[in-house]
Amino acid sequence: MNIPFLDLKRIPVGIQNELVRTFRRMLEEGVFSGGKEVNLFENNIASYLNIPDFVSCSNGTDALEIALRLLNIGPGDKVAVPALTWVSTAEVVKLTGAELVFVDTDQDGLIDLDKLIELPLDHLKAVIPVHLYGQIAAMEKLCKWSKEKGIKVIEDAAQSFGAKLGNKASGAWGDIGCFSFYPTKNLGALGEAGGIFCKDEELMLRARQMINHGQSYRDKHEILGKNARIDSIQAAFLNVMLNYFDQWQIQRKELAKIYLEELSEIKALKLPLNCLQSQHSLHLFTLQTPLRDELRAILLENGIGTAVHYPQIIPKMKPYHDGKSYPNAQKISQQTLSLPLNPFLTKKEVLYISRFIREFFKNQKTSFAIL
Numbered sequence: 001m002n003i004p005f006l007d008l009k010r011i012p013v014g015i016q017n018e019l020v021r022t023f024r025r026m027l028e029e030g031v032f033s034g035g036k037e038v039n040l041f042e043n044n045i046a047s048y049l050n051i052p053d054f055v056s057c058s059n060g061t062d063a064l065e066i067a068l069r070l071l072n073i074g075p076g077d078k079v080a081v082p083a084l085t086w087v088s089t090a091e092v093v094k095l096t097g098a099e100l101v102f103v104d105t106d107q108d109g110l111i112d113l114d115k116l117i118e119l120p121l122d123h124l125k126a127v128i129p130v131h132l133y134g135q136i137a138a139m140e141k142l143c144k145w146s147k148e149k150g151i152k153v154i155e156d157a158a159q160s161f162g163a164k165l166g167n168k169a170s171g172a173w174g175d176i177g178c179f180s181f182y183p184t185k186n187l188g189a190l191g192e193a194g195g196i197f198c199k200d201e202e203l204m205l206r207a208r209q210m211i212n213h214g215q216s217y218r219d220k221h222e223i224l225g226k227n228a229r230i231d232s233i234q235a236a237f238l239n240v241m242l243n244y245f246d247q248w249q250i251q252r253k254e255l256a257k258i259y260l261e262e263l264s265e266i267k268a269l270k271l272p273l274n275c276l277q278s279q280h281s282l283h284l285f286t287l288q289t290p291l292r293d294e295l296r297a298i299l300l301e302n303g304i305g306t307a308v309h310y311p312q313i314i315p316k317m318k319p320y321h322d323g324k325s326y327p328n329a330q331k332i333s334q335q336t337l338s339l340p341l342n343p344f345l346t347k348k349e350v351l352y353i354s355r356f357i358r359e360f361f362k363n364q365k366t367s368f369a370i371l
């Protein structure tokens, strides 16, 4: 059996046909920037997330950079970012000229609030909690602290579209929420796409201008902006994909449940036990084991693709090196392994992958044996 980590060619034929029809309709209409599909997409997302408005944009990285610029963050300011995340979260801070302050994560890869709270507050202007793997950080506590201290919160909700804490969606807790609709995400386009939500209406207006060369109307440039508009074709595809989002979450959770059951007895594995919770928008099925690299190699030999999110913590990367240590983030980067988990995977495939993992651990020395 050959099981890729994620094979987007497996989008069901019925949906592929719907996407082709959508593209054909767009060709006939001839509107490839802005237009009704973009408006529809923004309305659809706002109503799905139960937020008053949504500004679509080119991708999640631009969304984060725009968020920082909307808050006038730049040289002389500091921004706190978890040590383990996709590089974009840190990259955008550097691009604005602000200084990065890394914070270790907890055992699950979310920003460690106790460590965040200990940071010196001088020049600390914002924090970017990252809702990694579809989880959501402890936003209630984080927002309370940041409000007291006058620190802005920009949520990186790139991996957590649809996750909720209470009734509030991830991305709707902080001052600004940033989203990615990169093809591998839970809600993925067939190309690049992203979006922004600002709690403050005035800021939302400026976000809309900023993604469009600082203009609200053609040739009326009011603020400094850029071209970070969403591609209309991607907006139209996302309008199709959003209809399947809930069903795909159900499927992901059914498959994750099988992994959890099949792998529960392996002592050497830390499983994502909270991933079936209703507030979790299941994106990646990440387990942790000290034998990560060996396990990964055996799975690959047997045709099973996996991924590592992420093999290196950001403060160890050349452009961001700070020489400090972040033990939890470091441990996760050395031990985490993402198993295939997507709605195009079958139960039979998940059972097959689980069997290989069990066999691998059975063949290890006693300290890593099955319970």
Ligand SMILES: Cc1ncc(COP(=O)(O)O)c(C=O)c1O
Binding pocket: 059, 060, 061, 062, 085, 086, 088, 089, 130, 156, 158, 159, 179, 180, 181, 182, 193, 194
């Ligand atoms: C945590 C995180 N932040 C930011 C991004 C950036 O999103 P994009 O790839 O759409 O620029 C991603 C996705 O790649 C991500 O996973």
